[in-house]
Amino acid sequence: MNSLDLLLEIQENQKIAKENIKVLKDGSYINVLKKLKEEFEDEKINFRKKEKELTNLDNKISELNIELSSVKEEQNKEDYKLYNDNVSNYHVLEALQNSMEYRENIIKDLEDKKAVLLKSQEKLLKDKENSRIKLVKLKNSFYSCKEDTDKKINKAKEDMKKVEINIQNLEKLIPxxxxxxxxxxxxxxxxxxxxxxxxxxxxxxxxxxxxxxxxxxxxxxxxxxxxxxxxxxxxxxx
Ligand SMILES: [Zn+2]
Incomplete structure (x- = not known):
């Protein structure tokens, strides 16, 4: 190689060095990672909120179930009284029938309330699952973006080292x-x-x-x- 070829070879290496410096100085990936992390944190808050709402709802449903079984137990007792005890007095019979009708209404009311709560529960479970899927996706995006960036930066650093050595060696050969x-x-x-x-x-x-x-x-x-x-x-x- 004559000196001119060597100079041009140095110039090619300097061009590569310049491109690598650009990669190393480029901070745009930090913003992308920051944005993904923020989105993840926001979604985590949403997920926790859904979780809390679900726990509250579960408690309400449990309370309703307890109330329902207690009313049903009363109803069974009255049923028993009606069919097994000797109810001779008409007034007693009427009172018993009224009381049973009243309880049936309470049970119907409670069952209606429960149906509404179960529907809300179903929706919340779906929302929570969607939120969980979104969290997994955001997490994967964050790590794949980080991995890509790390690879790019490491490659640029390695290339930089090679280029610097190349330039040093070439310079030794030029007047x-x-x-x-x-x-x-x-x-x-x-x-x-x-x-x-x-x-x-x-x-x-x-x-x-x-x-x-x-x-x-x-x-x-x-x-x-x-x-x-x-x-x-x-x-x-x-
Ligand atoms: Zn010119």
Whole structure:
């Protein structure tokens, strides 16, 4: 490899380094992770709320069941009285029948209340399950996003190391004066060397004069772009 090839090789490595620095500095993934975490925390609050509502509802249903069985027990006692005891007095019979009718109404009322509560319970159970599924999805998204980001960052770090070593090794092979020139131009222009393509400097996209093109064709000495000052890279096919 001649010095120009080496300079261009350094430039390619510097380009890769620049891209890796961009990846390492890019903080947008932090916002994505933060947003996912916030969504997860909000959903967790919703899930806990549903859980609490369900517990309250379960308690209410239990209380209702106790009340219902106690009323039914009373009803059974009255049934027994009606069919097994000797109820001779008409007034006693009437009172008993009234009392039974009253209890039947209470039971119906309680059963209606229970049906409403069971319906609410069913809805809450569905909501809770949906919330749980949402939590699992958010958690998975968070971890897969984190994993992807970690992979990307680790790869960028590894690539950076390789690129730095490459550049160091290449620099050792280039005459110090040329390297100094190259780095100086790079400092000012962003890149130090440019290919010549169809008589145009690929660094500044300007046509090169015939004088410069002649110099390139004739000699193998270092030629600079007359417009941007970059070191011009050329090959025999020019
Ligand atoms: Zn140029």
């Amino acid at each position: 110090p004066k040329l390297l100094l020139d190259f780095n100086d131009i790079k400092q000012r222009m962003g890149t130090g060397a440019a290919k010549v393509q169809n008589n145009v400097c690929s660094g500044c996209k300007m046509y090169l004069s015939s004088v410069v093109l002649d110099e390139i064709k004739k000699s193998k000495k270092i030629v600079y772009c007359e417009h941007c000052g970059r070191i011009l890279y050329y090959n025999d096919k020019l």
